[in-house]
């Protein structure tokens with residue numbers, strides 16, 4: 268397909284891929300998962316997993332995508348014709364759906380909180396008041412639904428505009444803005460009274476709490492945060508031109524992703540300790556902790572407005588990438604125009620998003636085995652679907668793709684990273700599949 272769209276510039280690629288990886292995963296999910304898993308030790312494990320497992324998987328996804336030059340479902344049979352690996356693509360489509368359904372709900376919360384911040388709604392509120400208002404809002408059904416739908420439509424608007432004129436153009440504006448805001452907020456947090464205790468929690472490892480589950484959660488978080496295991500990077504890889512250095516792209520965005528996660532932790536944990544909020548609070552951590560600081564500090568008004576805008580930006584550049592996986596699949600496989608594919612995807616996501624919103628209302632029946640659909644999507648996607656998808660992707664790369672084809676694609680025909688190839692190949696063929704399998708066997712109780 269010679270007329271396939273691609274990213275226009277190096278900075279554009281970094282902005283779009285960076286936009287995908289940096290998202291609610293870093294600012295909303297990382298702090299609470301780190302908090303639930305004891306802080307420092309989890310972060311160390313997360314760091315190691317990101318560099319040794321996640322980055323090679325990102326490179327694998329890029330290679331598959333750029334080689335195939337098509338959507339994430341068709342890519343597998345196209346790269347290895349006549350094999351049975353096509354199911355990985357379907358798993359990816361299912362995962363994309365699962366993630367975007369609850370992701371849009373949280374993104375919707377960030378929009379509600381943005382407007383609340385603009386209306387000065389947090390001033391003079393105690394953490395208890397903020398908590399109860401948050402709970403009342405999220406369990407209301409209709410109000411969060413409106414925001415979820417507004418968010419889905421906004422995402423659809425950007426995706427409809429296409430790769431270079433939509434995704435790349437908006438990411439180039441949004442990402443640097445987000446970087447500046449988050450660094451500013453992080454520095455500010457270091458001046459809070461709880462800063463020492465917060466940093467201590469984040470940076471001092473306590474290995475007594477580490478179990479196999481800690482590793483799985485670190486693995487899932489790393490995949491979620493780096494947008495891996497379901498074909499986002501296959502899809503984006505298909506828009507990367509042959510002359511670009513994919514090692515550089517993967518390295519840069521991985522470092523940026525980890526940095527944003529750590530800065531988010533620095534932003535949140537000092538406040539957690541100064542207000543006596545529990546670090547194991549769960550998904551509402553960011554939505555409760557930060558307004559609590561904002562309500563009391565000088566300049567809190569402007570900072571709260573800026574922060575929730577940041578959260579919205581981070582969310583939209585990521586949801587765009589999940590949406591794009593679905594749209595490229597629908598448009599290429601069902602032979603529809605991009606416009607129609609966006610419409611169909613939007614309708615489907617609006618439906619599943621609505622189910623997630625209403626699963627949070629009191630006594631909702633939208634639950635499976637006692638877990639509401641929202642929590643279930645969040646948990647199952649990161650702890651199971653992404654790592655399983657990632658496992659299949661590395662096995663495919665290491666064992667089904669021809670070595671020479673992989674080498675040529677990954678190194679751009681021997682131009683970049685040729686010395687790293689051997690290590691990469693060893694990791695994807697043996698080390699990573701073995702580690703992920705052991706982790707799964709151990710949480711399933713076989714080891």
Ligand code: TRP
Pocket residue numbers: 287288289290291292293366490491492493494495496497499585586588589653
């Ligand atoms: N990485 C994004 C975040 O941190 C979310 C995301 C985008 C994602 N694309 C993905 C997660 C693909 C898993 C798979 O918020």
